[in-house]
Amino acid sequence: MTLPTLPFDILLLILEYLPLPDTTLSRHIRDDTPYNHGQAQNALYCCSLANRELSQAAGMVLYRCVRLDIRKKSKSQQTAAESSWSNQKGTPESRNEEADEHDYGLPAAPHPLLSALNSTLPINSYMYVQHLHITGYLSTLPPGSSSNRLPMLLADAIHLFTCGSHAKLQSLRFTPEDCHPQTFVQSLEILSDSHREVGSSLCLSELHLNEHAFDDENKTRLLAQITGLKKITLENPTRVLLQTLVSDNRASSDSSNQGWLYHLQTDLVELHLLNNCGSITPGVLHSFIPYLSNLERLTLGISYSLADKDVFVALSRLKRLKSIGVRWYLQLNSPPPSIFIEEWPLPVLEIFQVGYSSRSLRVALPRSNICNTSSTHTHMRVSSASTELDETSDGSDISCPLCSWVFKVTAGSPALKEVVFVDEDDGDEEDETDDEQSDFDSEIEDGQVDVQAQALKRNMWMMLGGINLGESIIEEEEEDLDHFYQTDS
Numbered sequence: 334m335t336l337p338t339l340p341f342d343i344l345l346l347i348l349e350y351l352p353l354p355d356t357t358l359s360r361h362i363r364d365d366t367p368y369n370h371g372q373a374q375n376a377l378y379c380c381s382l383a384n385r386e387l388s389q390a391a392g393m394v395l396y397r398c399v400r401l402d403i404r405k406k407s408k409s410q411q412t413a414a415e416s417s418w419s420n421q422k423g424t425p426e427s428r429n430e431e432a433d434e435h436d437y438g439l440p441a442a443p444h445p446l447l448s449a450l451n452s453t454l455p456i457n458s459y460m461y462v463q464h465l466h467i468t469g470y471l472s473t474l475p476p477g478s479s480s481n482r483l484p485m486l487l488a489d490a491i492h493l494f495t496c497g498s499h500a501k502l503q504s505l506r507f508t509p510e511d512c513h514p515q516t517f518v519q520s521l522e523i524l525s526d527s528h529r530e531v532g533s534s535l536c537l538s539e540l541h542l543n544e545h546a547f548d549d550e551n552k553t554r555l556l557a558q559i560t561g562l563k564k565i566t567l568e569n570p571t572r573v574l575l576q577t578l579v580s581d582n583r584a585s586s587d588s589s590n591q592g593w594l595y596h597l598q599t600d601l602v603e604l605h606l607l608n609n610c611g612s613i614t615p616g617v618l619h620s621f622i623p624y625l626s627n628l629e630r631l632t633l634g635i636s637y638s639l640a641d642k643d644v645f646v647a648l649s650r651l652k653r654l655k656s657i658g659v660r661w662y663l664q665l666n667s668p669p670p671s672i673f674i675e676e677w678p679l680p681v682l683e684i685f686q687v688g689y690s691s692r693s694l695r696v697a698l699p700r701s702n703i704c705n706t707s708s709t710h711t712h713m714r715v716s717s718a719s720t721e722l723d724e725t726s727d728g729s730d731i732s733c734p735l736c737s738w739v740f741k742v743t744a745g746s747p748a749l750k751e752v753v754f755v756d757e758d759d760g761d762e763e764d765e766t767d768d769e770q771s772d773f774d775s776e777i778e779d780g781q782v783d784v785q786a787q788a789l790k791r792n793m794w795m796m797l798g799g800i801n802l803g804e805s806i807i808e809e810e811e812e813d814l815d816h817f818y819q820t821d822s
Contacts (some may be wrong), residue, residue, distance in 0.1 A: 344386060344387060344390040345390050345393065345394065348380060348387075348390050348391055348394045392458055392461055393461045395445065395458075395461075396445060396448075396449060396458045396459075396461035396462050397461060397462070397463050397464065398462075398463065398464035398465075398466065399445045399446050399449060399462050399464070399465050399466070400445075400465075400466040400468070401440055401444070401446050401466065401467050401468070401469070402466070402468045402469040403440060403468075403469035403470050403471055404469055404470065405469075405470045405510075437472075437478075437479070437480065437481060437482040437483075438471065438472030438474060438480075438481040438482055438483035438484075439482055439483055439486060445458075446465075446486070446490060449462055449490065449493075449494075450486070450489060450490055450493065457499070459490075459493050459494060459497070459499075460499040460501065461501070462494050462501065462502055463501050463502060463503045463504070464502070464503060464504045464505075464506075465490065465491070465494060465502060465504070465505050465506070466506040467487065467506065467507045467508070467509060468506070468508050468509055468510070469509060469510060470509065470510050470511050470512075471483060471509045471511065471512035471513070471516055472512070472513065472516075473511060473512060473513050474513060475513060475515065476513065476515050476516070476519075481513060481516075483516065484513070484515060484516045484517070484518070484519055484520075485519065487516070487517070487519070487520050488519035488520050488522075488523055491505070491520045491523050491524065492523045495523070495524065495535055495536055495537055496523070496535075500536050501536060502536055502537055503536065503537065503538050503539060504537070504538065504539035504540070504541070504564075505524075505537055505539070505540055505541070506541040506542075507520070507541070507542050507543070507545070507546050508541060508542065508543040508545075508568060509543070509545055511545075512545055514545075514548065514549070516545070517545065517546050517552070518551070518552065518555075521546070521552060521555035521556060521559075522555060524537065524555070524559050525555045525556075525558035525559055526558045526559070526560055535559070535560070535561050537559075537561070537562065538561065538562060538563045538564065539562065539563065539564040539565075539566075540559070540562055540564070540565050540566070541565075541566040541568075542556075542566070542567055542568070543567075543568035543569060544568065544569045544570075544571060547567070547570075547571060547573065547574040547577075548571060548573075549573070550573055553573050553574050553576075553577040554577070556574075556577065556593060557577050557592065557593040557596070559593075560596050560597065560600075561597075561600055562597055562600060562601060563600050563601060563602050563603065564601075564602065564603035564604075564605075564630075565597070565601065565603070565604055565605070566603075566605040566607065567605070567606050567607065568607045568608050569607070569608045569609045569610075569634075570606050570610060570612060570613070571612060572612040575612055575613065575617055576592075577592055577593055578592050578593050578594050578621065579592040579594060579595075579617075579620045579621065579624075580592045592624075594621060594624035594625070595624055597624070598624040598625070598626065598627065599627065600627075601624075601625070601627065601628065602627055602628060602629045602630065603628070603629065603630040603631075604625065604628060604630070604631055604632070605630070605631070605632035605658070606632060606633055606634055607632060607634045608634045608635070609634060609635060610633060610634035610635060610636040610660075611635070611636050611637065611638065612636075613633070613636045613638065613639065614636075614638045614639070615638065615639060615640075615643040618633075618639065618643060618644070618647050619643075619646075619647055621647075622647055622650050622651065625651055626651070626652075626653070627653060628651055628653060628654060629653050629654060629655045629656065630654075630655065630656040630657075631648070631651065631654060631656070631657055631658070632657070632658035632659075632686070633658065633659050633660065634660055634688075635660040635662070635688075636660075637662065640664060640666070640667075641664055641667045641668060641742065642668060644659060645673060645677040645679075645742060646676075646677060648677070648679060649676070649677040649678060649679065652681070653681065654679060654681065654682060655681055655682060655683045655684065656682075656683065656684040656685075656686070657679070657682060657684070657685055657686070658686040658687070658688070659686075659687055659688070660687075660688045660689070660757075661687050661688065661689045661735055661738060661739075662689075662690075662693065663693065663696075663697045663734060667738065667741070669741070670740070670741040670744045673741060673742055673743075673744050673745050674744045674745040675745075677745065678745030678746070679743070679745055679746045680745070680746070680747065680748065681748055682743070682746040682748060682749055683748055683749060683750045683751070684749075684750065684751050684752075684753065685739065685742075685743055685746070685749060685751070685752050685753070686752075686753040686754075686755060687735070687739055687752070687753070687754055687755070688755045688756075688757050689735055689754065689755070689756060689757065690756075690757055690758050691756050691758045691759075692758055694733075694734070694735055697734045697735075698732075698733070698734065735754075739752055
């Protein structure tokens with residue numbers, strides 16, 4: 334019996350809806366699927382045995398995104414690894430997605446990354462790899478054939494995925510939790526223009542890195558030679574990297590003295606600077622703007638050096654921005670909404686994402702709103718005067734300072750469609766934080782804050798030497814504390 338033939342594109346769509354193993358990433362992820370990990374592998378394997386077309390389609394889906402995520406070992410696994418490293422018998426309890434010294438830093442086989450590099454297999458699966466993600470706890474041993482083979486493996490993989498005749502790698506993510514400083518150097522050398530053949534172009538368009546890929550000048554120099562990128566994501570950007578973005582002080586000629594953004598300005602449409610961005614000062618931020626004229630999406634992490642004025646003056650100069658991500662923190666000198674409308678408008682902005690700390694927000698909320706708002710508060714989804722407030726409102730009547738701020742800074746964005754709030758305190762510490770907050774509330778209700786205020790007054794008086802100015806400041810602080818924590822009798 335001959336099976337009916339379906340177009341290859343239809344086969345791909347069918348297989349994309351299958352639950353896939355954790356080592357791959359499908360475009361359609363279904364969390365409510367009833368299949369487990371083993372059934373997912375069996376389903377894909379059975380499809381690959383049906384006919385040649387399904388076999389090729391299954392390979393494309395399986396190897397589209399290859400992820401290497403090495404988890405941290407438990408104490409029992411570390412003990413076993415140490416014994417195996419000393420040429421003694423010892424086997425870790427679990428080797429799924431874990432590597433130790435006995436593996437020379439490589440992932441435990443079988444693994445899609447190892448299979449993609451295996452030339453003895455009948456199918457050249459490396460031709461299907463479009464996304465490569467390297468995360469987790471990599472080996473911290475120095476690179477070498479007898480110690481840590483992972484750097485060489487990554488370099489071979491990136492060369493094969495980006496520079497081969499059938500190379501299709503579109504995005505590369507290297508964000509390990511820990512690794513040896515030289516782990517990614519060979520890979521950067523392959524990606525840089527100076528190490529590619531004349532006339533060859535890089536198929537890579539997206540790059541996602543953290544500080545392990547740009548923690549010294551040699552790495553940033555190699556990064557500045559990677560061109561043709563459309564999307565860059567940098568976690569915890571360092572001062573050395575920020576200097577490389579706008580200028581290369583080691584270059585000698587005028588044409589090569591320009592920074593990384595200069596060479597990317599015609600192609601780059603997305604730039605995301607995430608997490609700790611304390612090295613980004615107002616001067617550094619404004620130095621980026623001349624090279625970001627084509628930018629459509631921008632994200633800025635937390636930097637207490639940047640006030641609202643610094644950020645939105647720079648953003649208003651980017652006329653194509655459709656999506657912005659910023660980190661909110663309470664500022665006492667933020668300009669009124671009229672300034673954002675008249676001087677810093679964002680006319681084409683469609684998506685505004687704001688990250689915040691729920692703990693900081695609870696402190697900023699008025700005392701009367703903490704119990705009723707902090708735990709059950711739903712932030713406004715669209716910052717539109719016609720939707721959330723009266724047209725004459727300036728946002729000051731919103732009880733939540735975060736929502737009031739979002740309403741204010743997006744007042745000059747008539748095309749806004751969506752506001753996304755991201756609580757960066759969500760995680761393992763959430764329950765602990767709630768317990769601490771409830772304990773603090775009970776202390777306030779018991780009147781213990783008066784004792785704390787007296788101690789604060791005494792310590793500040795001693796620190797300031799008892800001068801009259803210090804006493805007046807202390808009295809004002811004590812009055813503010815009494816007013817803020819005053820409870821209904």
